[in-house]
Amino acid sequence: MKLQFSSASARYEIDAAHPIDISIPLNFNGEQPNHFGAEPAVAQALEMGGFIGDTRRGGSCNVEIYRFIPHCNGTHTECAGHITGERISVGEVLRDCFIPATLMTVRPLEAAQTSDTYQPAKQAGDKLITRDTLETALQNSSSEFLEGLIIRTLPNDASKKSRRYAETPPPFFSLEAMRFLAGLPLKHLLVDVPSLDRMFDEGQMNVHRIFWNIPPGSRALTVESRPDRTVTEMIYVPDAITDGQYVASIHIPPFIADAAPSKISLFPLRSCFKSHCHSGWSGAEYRNPLFKPKDSGIFPEERRKKPE
Numbered sequence: 001m002k003l004q005f006s007s008a009s010a011r012y013e014i015d016a017a018h019p020i021d022i023s024i025p026l027n028f029n030g031e032q033p034n035h036f037g038a039e040p041a042v043a044q045a046l047e048m049g050g051f052i053g054d055t056r057r058g059g060s061c062n063v064e065i066y067r068f069i070p071h072c073n074g075t076h077t078e079c080a081g082h083i084t085g086e087r088i089s090v091g092e093v094l095r096d097c098f099i100p101a102t103l104m105t106v107r108p109l110e111a112a113q114t115s116d117t118y119q120p121a122k123q124a125g126d127k128l129i130t131r132d133t134l135e136t137a138l139q140n141s142s143s144e145f146l147e148g149l150i151i152r153t154l155p156n157d158a159s160k161k162s163r164r165y166a167e168t169p170p171p172f173f174s175l176e177a178m179r180f181l182a183g184l185p186l187k188h189l190l191v192d193v194p195s196l197d198r199m200f201d202e203g204q205m206n207v208h209r210i211f212w213n214i215p216p217g218s219r220a221l222t223v224e225s226r227p228d229r230t231v232t233e234m235i236y237v238p239d240a241i242t243d244g245q246y247v248a249s250i251h252i253p254p255f256i257a258d259a260a261p262s263k264i265s266l267f268p269l270r271s272c273f274k275s276h277c278h279s280g281w282s283g284a285e286y287r288n289p290l291f292k293p294k295d296s297g298i299f300p301e302e303r304r305k306k307p308e
C-alpha cells in the first residue's frame, strides 16, 4: 500500500509494505545485546500439571514464559516514567503512528577532545556525543522532519547487535548536546547507544532529565516537563541506510509500564510531483538497500519455493 502525505512544503509518498527495520531482534536464549551486566532475556516452556508448552518435547503447542528487562536486553522505548515517582505508561505517551524523522550519523569524541561537560564529571575513557557534532550534522535538516531524530554513532559495526556494554562502555550525550536537542521541536529520540547517560552516572540521569525537562534530583514532573517525549535506545542502523529524511514508526506491545521492547520501522520517502506518484514504480525505488522481496521464508508461497 502506498501512502501519500503533505508537509508544509512538499508532498511525499511511502510504501507501507517495505519498511526498513532498525531494531535489534530479541533472540531469547541466543545472542543479544546487554546493558549494565543485567541478566539476559530468556524464554522457557510453561510446565503446569502434565502440560509441557514445547512441541519438541511432545507438548500440544508452544507456550513460553519470557523473562526480560526492556532497559537492558535490546531495543526498547521509554518515557519520563523511567525516572518519575508517578508511574507513567509509555503506551499512553506514544500516540504517533507515523513520525516524520531525520536519520543522522555522528562520531562521539574522547572526553579530552571536547569542552562539553557531563555531571558527574567526565572521566578519561568517556566518549561523548557533543553539541557541535549534532549541530553540524543537523545543519541542512528541515524542521518538518524533526519530530523524530534517529542518531547512529560511529563506529557502526554489527557487533552492536550483541555487545556486552559492561565490558565496552558506550558513548553518551554531553549536557550541552542534550540541551541543544531538547530545544528542537523533537518528540521522539532514537539512539543506538543503550542509554542517553553514562552507564555509571551515580544514578543522576541528568541527560534523560534534560530531554524530559525534569529538574536534577527530582522524581516529579513540573508544568514545564515534556512527558510527551519518548526515548528509544539500542537500535541498530546498518551502514547501507543513508542519512536523511524518513517516516518512522515505533511499535510497542500495549504494556502499562515506563518502557517496552520496541520494533522500529523506517519508511524511505519518495517526493511526489503531480502525476509522478503511482506511476508504476516498485518498492525498490524507495532506495531501501535492504529491500529483498519475499525472502523471509515465513509466508506459505515462499516456503513452497524453497528446496527441502
Ligand SMILES: [Zn+2]
Pocket: 071, 076, 078, 194, 195, 233, 259
Ligand atoms: Zn532505557
